[in-house]
Amino acid sequence: MITNKHPNMMDPPVGKSVVGTSTEPLNELEKRVISPLDEDKVSDLSEYLFTLNNRHIGPIAGAYVAVCIVEGKEWCVGQLNADRAKPLILFEDKIFNTPEGAQIEAGRLKEERGESVPCRNH
Known part of the structure; x- marks a missing residue:
């Protein structure tokens, strides 16, 4: 039986x-x-993300987004994730009062982790 690389x-x-x-x-x-x-x-959405992630499951490197969590009031940073149950990983500790604040933090997180846009060539 083939087992998954992701525990x-x-x-x-x-x-x-x-x-x-x-x-x-x-x-x-x-x-x-x-x-x-x-x-x-x-x-x-999970199928599209799976394809974007070169048919690999799990978080998509460099694919951070701002997600509205309270309409017009709160946004958080999320990461796209090729997972049927959880297509977005939402960071509970990264909540902002403006979409711009969440977008800036998403960019900072991407840079801090040294991740680029998803690679579809490997």
């Missing part, structure tokens, strides 16, 4: 290249933002 992901079916599903629960912020979304659309 917190369910093993994919044998012979299949599919988007994985995390075994880690959503944090409170992710529950609030992701849980109410249409499951089919979240699944579609």
Whole structure:
């Protein structure tokens, strides 16, 4: 049996290249933002992210985003994630009162981690 390289992901079916599903629960912020979304659309998003990530599961290096968490009032930094259950990793400690603040922090995090845009050539 083929096992997953990611310890917190369910093993994919044998012979299949599919988007994985995390075994880690959503944090409170992710529950609030992701849980109410249409499951089919979240699944579609995970497929697109899986393709963007060169058919690899997990966080997408350099793909940080500002996510509105309270309409017109609060934004947080998130990272795109090729995972059927959790297409966005939301950072509970990176919440801002403006989208610009979240965007600046997303750029700073990307630079601090030395990540570039997702590579689709390997």
